[in-house]
Amino acid sequence: MALTLMKGSEAIAEAAIRAGARFFFGYPITPQTEIPEYMSARMPEVNGCYLQAESEVAAINMVYGAAGTGARVITSSSSPGVSLKQEGISYCAGAQLPCVILNVMRGGPGLGSIQASQGDYFQAVKGGGNGDYHLITYAPASIQEAINIMMFAYDKAEKYRVPVLFLADGIMCQMMEPVEMPEMVEYHVDPEKKPWAATGWKPGDDPSKRAVINSLYINTEELTVHNNELQAIYGEIRKNEKMWECYRTEDAEIIITAFGTVARIAKSAVDTLRKEGYKVGLFRPITVWPFPYEELKEAAKGCKAILDVEANEGQMLEDVKLAVSGSIPVDYTGHCGSQMPSTAEIIAKVREMKEGL
Secondary structure (H helix, E strand, O other): OOOEEEEHHHHHHHHHHHOOOOEEEEOOOOOOOHHHHHHHHHHHHOOOEEEEOOOHHHHHHHHHHHHOOOOOEEEEEEHHHHHHHHHHHHHHHHOOOOEEEEEEEEOOOOOOOOOEOOOOHHHHHOOOOOOOOOOEEEOOOOHHHHHHHHHHHHHHHHHHOOEEEEEEEHHHHHOEEEEOOOOOOOOOOOOOOOOOOOOOOOOOOOHHHOOOOOOOOOOHHHHHHHHHHHHHHHHHHHHHOOOEEEEOOOOOOEEEEOOHHHHHHHHHHHHHHHHOOOOEEEEEEOEEEOOOHHHHHHHOOOOOEEEEEEOOOOOOHHHHHHHHOOOOOEEEEEOOOOOOOOHHHHHHHHHHHHHHO
């Protein structure tokens, strides 16, 4: 395939269309507005539906409705907008509706800034809405990786009947990179493969097979059974769907942990430090839920310390510490808001840590 220079937001939107998405519901907010803008032009070309909702709350409830028919549906927003969607996301999780949600993170809290951030990690992986639920959450580090993941994201969502969340940031969606776009997937709803979906019911059909899309269980025993079923599904996801990257960790004395765009900055720091003789590597979770705890623990065997780098207060730091269970020191460097950690800062911090080992 030929390489095409594309803006991140447009490439990710096109990938969703090529993965079979035919419904987009959203609302403009910087720095992801180019996604709905692109969808507004492309969806009519593929006989899809683009609808700018009156609010983020309305958009996620439209996702609930379309996903309930078995269709492949997508919504996108940025941090404050995703916060508004949290009730509806919890409803989608409770009703076991496959869908894809894009969060192009910006600085916060509140309205914050329109620049990139990683401040929504807790919201994404610890549950932003009410109840005991999880979303398969991908944190791609490049536009191409986001495209590649999008091509199987709906398959994972439908296999487990869970929403899938992409945790991106403003840098990824605003920058341009050469990418390979995959071929179009011909997707059609098959009621036999999706018996849970509301694809139509007529008098005379077996009433027991009538699809009911619901997350309300008044009876506590029924709700307990439902939650136990969800937890069993999440257990299968934890076993089967973790993704991660180890970069030069085989002989590393210090391992840097980072996700998303920040991991690219950290990788540059690793290469520079290696040239200076420092044994440094990078562990990058690609799924931040489920988090690859065992894989990080294995990568850290023989390692003397870990440096966690993030564009937030150190939210993933908690999961990194859980992975190694106090067996080695874990330090942190980064910034809140929208200031990205620099390669120079990471290098300086590693040098400082090395002196203390």
